[in-house]
Amino acid sequence: MSTSALLETRNLSCIRNDRHLFENLTISLEPGRILVVEGPNGCGKTSLLRILTGLRLADGGEVLWRGEPIGQQAADYYEQVNYVGHHDGVKNELSCIENLRLARAMGIPSNVGLDEILEQVNLYAYGDSDVASLSAGQKRRLALSRLLATESLLWILDEPFTSLDKDSMKLFGGLFEQHLQRGGIIVMTSHHDISLPQQALTRLKLGQQV
């Protein structure tokens, strides 16, 4: 077991109403790696991601961060995790800046300015307008911009590119690469094929063992 692995799972299993979605799943991710989870709908991709974040309890096995089960070090682990799920997780009543400020308060603040972040995801013009007035693609970009608001090593993204257009995907593809170069890890699911450095990429197919 390479001790340099940041995120590991040991024979992880997940059951949803009497059906084994996956069993004794063991993966290990060193810094700079990206794991893309693929498989038909309902094969447990989302459940796996939610187990990795600790939102959902695994039915068997354990998730380790730097060699230790995440259950015992919730505060340190969550400092390093950034999760973007199906829901964008942004409040409609607040403006983009207010949403980002809250996201920053919930983790280790990164030293990138909020306006600069909005500029990177070209939402600068909408800084003060309420999220309610944004389109689905813009809301998704705001949700993804949260990744830049905090210093976190592990990005867990569930279908990050839903309702994003071509050049937004390229833009975030670039951001992912920078994150990997900085020694971060990404675990994501995606139907779109994204241009990512092949050597850092490992694919995980779910839905076969069943």
Added chain:
Amino acid sequence: MFLWFHKFGSPPHFYRIAGKWIPWLSGLFLVLVTAGLFGGLIAAPPDYQQGDSYRIMFVHVPSAWMSMLVYVAMAVCGIIIMVWRMKLAEIVLISSAPIGASFTFLALVTGSLWGKPMWGTYWVWDARLTSELILLFLYLGIIGLHNAIEDKRVAARAVAILAIVGAVNVPIIHFSVEWWNTLHQGPTVTKFDKPSIYWSMLLPLLLMALSFQVYYVLALFQQCRAELLRRERNSKWVEEL
């Protein structure tokens, strides 16, 4: 001790043991309940004040005790679920709920039937009866919440939290209702109490209480076996049956 606790906790093992124990428990229950009924209905003398109506006590008091005992057992299961996440504790908790609710319902019905000859009305806002009524709502809350959640593993944890929160509140509710009762009714009304207890009355009461406890374990094992089959439908050990 922990090894036993763990081995006993594995569903197939418990399923077999419960199966073996049920006939013995039924026999024991029948013996105890006939002895208790004989003692309570025939041997015990009528009370000088209440005549024979006090004999309802032999059913009312044990079911009231059991309604409390079962809730405490469920709260303990709740703690086990939250701390060790033992699957068996989930099964025991949700199987105990209907039994506890039935005991509470019994305590209420027999209590009001006992109240009729004494006070002329079926329902009396007496402290203990009122707490039993609220306890019944707590039970129904637990059963309702468990049915409302599809994923049974999640439902078990929800019910565990509710049982623990409920257990913290039961003494508070009981104390508040007692306090409320003395505030409004004042000491004049004859307190809803058991008549002075002779040995000939106490023995049947204890026998009945013991038989109810044996009955609880019996019904619990029965319900657990059904619940286990329902929950473990396609696991391996069920195939061999």
Added chain:
Amino acid sequence: MIEFFNMGGYAMFVWPSYAISALVLWLNWYLPRNQHRKLLRQLQSRHGSQQQ
């Protein structure tokens, strides 16, 4: 024997409460047992059909 059943005039209260108690206790034992048997039969029939 008659005055035994009369319960000193309180027969209307003592016997119904015992009857209800007997019924409730019996139900709590009988219903789970049936469910258990029904589930067993279902499993056996499903298991049996798998083998053929």
Added chain:
Amino acid sequence: MNNRLSLSQAFVFLLRRDLLVALRNRAEYAMPILFFVLVITLFPLAIGPVPELLSRIAPGIVWVAALLAAMLSLDSIFRSDFDDGSLEQILLSPHPVAVLVLAKVCAHWLVTGLPLLIAAPLLGQMLGMPQQALPTLLLTILIATPVLSLIGAIGVALTVGLRKGGIILSLLVLPLYVPVLIFAASAVDNAAAGFDVSAQLTMLLAFLFLSLSLSPWATAAALRMSAS
């Protein structure tokens, strides 16, 4: 490596955010007060406007109505966060979830529980409650409504994941409200008759501290469970 905000900063931050969100949809938070006034006006219509009778049962009516109003407004604590996914972000923060939950419950109380204070004296007059009972009425509302929000938050956290959680919520929460109702109503009743109410008020304070210390942990566990 600048480290994360201190716990109190995160608490205040979330509290301010929730108040901001509540400010943006004020209409939704006027409902509990309207319901409170509406329920109270029903009683004279049902029982008849006889002043002596009304003033006799006024404390009980006001408190039952306050309890129902508080319970009705509970759903809004986690519902919007659950639907738009920000509840997950809170659960995934390094700060202890129980403290963040406390922030959300405080925000909810400030927006729904406190406004009942404004409506209560007005309703006390409508029911002909004696003048000397009003200060106690305000005091009991001030002390008891946070307890209602704190205990109610546990019920909401348990039922937020359910489709028709509303009905189950009342079944779970109302039995737990009984002690608060008993002591609050009897405090106002005694005050109306001019007796001393310190016993009831101290009991309510005891409930407040008990629920302040215990219920956030239960709510956090329930939220973690409903979000899974």
